[in-house]
C-alpha cells in the first residue's frame with residue numbers, strides 16, 4: 001500500500017499573531033506541522049506499522065516548510081517531497097494543481113490530509129486534489145479502517161478490492177461511510193494521538209534527502225487560464241477589533257449577577273419579560 | 276442577461292437551515308438593484324419536506340428551485356449532490372455560488388472550485404462594496420486576524436458563509452414569486468464518485484441548532500460533571516438558549532461531543548455567549564470569539580477567557596449560575 005500525506009507547515013496559532021505592514025509577522029514566529037495534518041500523518045504511520053505501507057509526505061510552501069518534512073522523516077515516513085512555492089500560499093487551486101501533478105504518477109492507494117489548516121482555515125486544498133484526481137473522499141475522519149469488504153464485515157459493498165470504512169464527524173453526529181480505494185480521507189481531531197519524534201529518529205532524519213520539485217516544471221501541463229480564473233486576492237489584513245476593555249463585575253455573587261443582568265438588559269441583549 | 280446566483284440550500288431534519296435563508300439574504304444584497312435571478316439547489320429524500328422547503332425558499336426570494344430527490348440524498352452527501360449541481364451550473368452559468376460554511380458546504384465548495392477552476396472564499400462573516408469591487412471578510416489564524424479578499428478571476432465565484440453572521444432574506448411580498456414551482460431534477464446526471472453511507476449516529480441532544488442559537492451557555496472542565504451541565508441547561512432554558520461545551524468537557528464525558536464549540540467543533544456567533552468554567556484556549560476561542568457579547572464566569576482571575584469577555588465574573592460557577600437562573604426567573608415573572 002502506498003499512502004500520501006498532505007502536510008502544511010503553519011504558524012503556531014497558540015502563539016501571538018502580529019501584523020506588520022499588512023503582513024503576518026513571521027520573524028521570530030514559531031512554526032509547526034498543522035495540528036490536523038499531524039493526525040493524518042500519525043494515521044499513516046499506524047497503517048504502516050500494522051499492515052506495512054510506504055508513506056510519502058508532500059508539502060507546498062516556502063523553504064522553512066522543509067522543517068515539517070524533516071519532522072515527518074524523524075517520525076518514520078519513507079519519503080519527503082517539497083514543492084518549493086513561496087509566494088502563492090493562499091491560492092488553493094494552484095496548490096491543489098501542484099499537488100495533483102506530483103501525486104498522479106505516484107498512484108497512491110490512500111491520500112491522507114488534515115481537515116483544514118489552522119492558519120488559512122478554508123479546508124479547501126485536499127478536497128480540490130480529490131476532485132482533480134477524480135477520487136472519492138471522506139472528510140473529518142475520527143476512525144479509519146482499511147480492508148476488503150469481507151474483512152470489514154460489509155455485506156452489500158458493490159466494490160471489490162480494498163475499502164475504507166470511515167467514521168466521520170458531521171457537526172457532532174457520527175456518520176459511517178464506505179469508499180473504495182484509492183481515496184482521500186481528511187483527519188479530524190480524535191482520530192488518534194500523534195506521537196513525538198524520538199531523538200534517534202531526529203538524528204537519522206538529518207541524513208535523509210528531501211526531494212524538491214518546482215512549479216515551473218509541474219505547472220507546464222496546467223492550463224494558465226485555470227490558474228488565473230481561480231485567483232482571489234487579499235486586499236486587507238487586520239487584527240480583531242479590540243473588544244472594549246471587558247468589565248469585571250465586583251461584589252459578592254448576588255451583586256455580580258444583578259449587575260450582569262442589569263447590563264445585559266440595558267444593552268438590549270436580553271429582555272426583562274423573557275426571550 | 277442579468278446576474279445569476281446559485282444557492283446551495285440545506286435541510287436539517289425536515290426544515291431549511293437558517294444559514295440557507297442567510298445565503299439568500301447575501302444573494303439579494305449581491306443583486307441589489309441589478310437585474311438577475313436567484314436559483315436554489317436542494318437535495319433530500321422526503322418529497323413533502325422538499326416541496327414545503329421549496330415554497331419557503333421562494334417566499335424568501337428564490338426565483339427557481341431545483342430539487343434532487345431520492346434515497347441517495349439521505350443523508351445529504353457532497354459526493355451525491357455534486358453531479359446535479361454541476362449540471363445546473365452548466366445550464367445557468369451563475370456568477371456566484373453560495374453555500375453555508377457547514378459540514379456539507381465545506382465539502383462541496385472545494386470540489387466545485389476545482390471542477391469549475393473557480394475562486395473560492397470560505398467562511399465569510401461580512402461583505403462590502405468598495406469602489407465597485409466586492410470585498411469579503413473572513414477570520415484567519417483561529418480568529419487572531421481577519422482578511423478581506425476579492426475575486427480576481429472570471430466567474431463563477433464561490434462563497435461559503437459562516438452561520439449567524441448575515442441577516443436572513445426577508446419574505447418577498449411579491450405574490451407571484453411565492454408561486455415558484457420546484458423543478459425536480461429527473462434526468463440522471465453523471466454518476467457520482469463512489470461512496471455509501473452505512474450508518475448515522477445522531478448525537479444532537481437538543482432541539483436548537485447550536486450554530487443558530489442567539490444565546491449559548493457553554494461549560495468547560497470547571498463544570499466538573501453532567502450534574503454541573505444540568506445547572507447550565509437550566510440557565511439556558513431560562514434564557515431561551517442552547518448549551519455548548521469545551522473540548523475538555525466533552526473529553527471528560529460531562530456532555531456530548533455534539534455540544535463541542537471551537538476549532539474542531541461548532542463555530543457559533545450568538546448575541547450572547549456565557550462561558551462557565553472555560554479557560555479560553557485559542558482552539559475554543561476560534562469557535563466563539565465573534566459572539567456579540569461574551570460573559571465569562573471563572574474562578575481564576577488570570578484565565579485567558581477574561582481577555583475577550585465583555586463582562587467577567589471572577590467566582591465559582593456553582594454559586595453564580597444558579598443565582599443567574601433564579602434572578603432571571605424572578606425577572607420573567
Ligand SMILES: Cc1cc2nc3c(=O)[nH]c(=O)nc-3n(C[C@H](O)[C@H](O)[C@H](O)COP(=O)(O)OP(=O)(O)OC[C@H]3O[C@@H](n4cnc5c(N)ncnc54)[C@H](O)[C@@H]3O)c2cc1C
Nearest residue numbers: 495496497521522523537538539540552554558559574592
Ligand atoms: C488541534 C486541537 C483542536 C482543539 N479543538 C478544540 C475545540 O474545538 N474546542 C475546545 O474547546 N478545545 C479544543 N482544543 C483543546 C483546547 O486546547 C483546550 O484544552 C480546551 O479548550 C480546554 O477546555 P476547558 O477550558 O474546559 O478546560 P481547562 O483549560 O482545564 O479550564 C477549566 C477552567 O475552569 C475554571 N474553573 C474550575 N472550576 C471552576 C469553578 N468551580 N467555577 C468557575 N470556574 C472554574 C478553571 O479556572 C479553568 O480556567 C483543541 C486542541 C487541539 C490541540
